[in-house]
Amino acid sequence: MEYVDSEAALQEARVLPHKKPVRRKLKLVRYVWFNRYLYLMLVPALVYYLIFHYIPMYGAVVAFKDFSITKGILGSDWAGMKHFEYLFSQDKFWQVIKNTVIISLYRLTFGFPAPIIAALLLNEVRAKVFKQTIQTIIYLPHFISWVILGGILINLLSTDSGIVNNLIKLFGGTPIGFLSDESYFRSTLVFSMIWKEFGWNTIIYMAALAGISPHLYEAAVIDGANRFQRLVHLTIPLIRSTIVLILILRLGGIMEAGFEQIFVLYHPGVYRVSDIIDTYVYRIGLTDGRFSLAAAVGLFKSLINFTLLVLANWLSRKMGEQGVY
Incomplete structure (x- = not known):
């Protein structure tokens, strides 16, 4: 069994360096496709956090401005x-x-x-x-x-x-x-x-x-x-x-x-x-x-x-x- 594992390791080492990233990418694609339904269930949570947690982070720039409702965030003057x-x-x-x-x-x-x-x-x-x-x-x-x-x-x-x-x-x-x-x-x-x-x-x-x-x-x-x-x-x-x-x-x-x-x-x-x-x-x-x-x-x-x-x-x-x- 140890001999087989050693042979497999040698075969892996002989793979050309430029082919290794390609094989890893294909392996990742196959893994994602195999678990596609799990990732599909994850999409609503990702969308929720994107809309309600990450996009609003842009509003933090208001802390560095003299915010005016009429001017908006982009139009307000910088206050440092x-x-x-x-x-x-x-x-x-x-x-x-x-x-x-x-x-x-x-x-x-x-x-x-x-x-x-x-x-x-x-x-x-x-x-x-x-x-x-x-x-x-x-x-x-x-x-x-x-x-x-x-x-x-x-x-x-x-x-x-x-x-x-x-x-x-x-x-x-x-x-x-x-x-x-x-x-x-x-x-x-x-x-x-x-x-x-x-x-x-x-x-x-x-x-x-x-x-x-x-x-x-x-x-x-x-x-x-x-x-x-x-x-x-x-x-x-x-x-x-x-x-x-x-x-x-x-x-x-x-x-x-x-x-x-x-x-x-x-x-x-x-x-x-x-x-x-x-x-x-x-x-x-x-x-x-x-x-x-x-x-x-x-x-x-x-x-x-x-x-x-x-x-x-x-x-x-x-x-x-x-x-x-």
């Missing part, structure tokens, strides 16, 4: 770095950056482990009906918009007539301004985000857990490993690559603190601790009509996210993981 210089000189801008980072780190610290823990616990449940019931219950909040959930949270946490504060007063306590007190608002944001999304995020980890061979668990049981030992030394290491991949993507979006949730729940009384980049862009861009300034903020945020994504991917590769690319 004027808008960036103005932003960096504003204390409000740095307060917005600080709020965005703090809220995102809260969400990452407390929200990232939640679906992992939930998936590990569900993976240990053997009663199929009970497991499916729990999954359905924790998935449901994901399908409710923040507009509706915002109303629910106001009814629950309002200082005047909220159910939670009514219970606190019933037991002789003082009402807590979960949505009106700056010291509680960020915690309320993070808790409500975890409640809404952690169940849905368990799907990825449940899929990773489903890919683990049952024979590995059987071998661990034979070797005398208890349930906790199987979890620590078998389950978690086998889904580590999935955890690292999701963590990289989350770090790449550290400047995304959840516009819809905050926009629904915040008000001027908590701007100091809740005003993030996205809400700031909304106000100066759509409300005040300062489109160039809003574009400059958005571009700055995208650059930070890109830098963090590349850095996180580099660190994951240094730790021996595959990374995103």
Whole structure:
């Protein structure tokens, strides 16, 4: 068998250099044609990203112009770095950056482990009906918009007539301004985000857990490993690559603190601790009509996210993981 492989290698080496690229191209064409239906299914996704994600990137040039709706992007005058210089000189801008980072780190610290823990616990449940019931219950909040959930949270946490504060007063306590007190608002944001999304995020980890061979668990049981030992030394290491991949993507979006949730729940009384980049862009861009300034903020945020994504991917590769690319 080794002799046959050696002969094949010699035959490959004797192929003229100018014929090798031709053969590789023909091989690629045959491969694409063989998988043509899979590539055809990929076309709608590619068209979507091209139209809604790549072509709009041209609009980033607005950050370097004094944009006028009547003149359009091409007709507007160039402003250079004027808008960036103005932003960096504003204390409000740095307060917005600080709020965005703090809220995102809260969400990452407390929200990232939640679906992992939930998936590990569900993976240990053997009663199929009970497991499916729990999954359905924790998935449901994901399908409710923040507009509706915002109303629910106001009814629950309002200082005047909220159910939670009514219970606190019933037991002789003082009402807590979960949505009106700056010291509680960020915690309320993070808790409500975890409640809404952690169940849905368990799907990825449940899929990773489903890919683990049952024979590995059987071998661990034979070797005398208890349930906790199987979890620590078998389950978690086998889904580590999935955890690292999701963590990289989350770090790449550290400047995304959840516009819809905050926009629904915040008000001027908590701007100091809740005003993030996205809400700031909304106000100066759509409300005040300062489109160039809003574009400059958005571009700055995208650059930070890109830098963090590349850095996180580099660190994951240094730790021996595959990374995103």
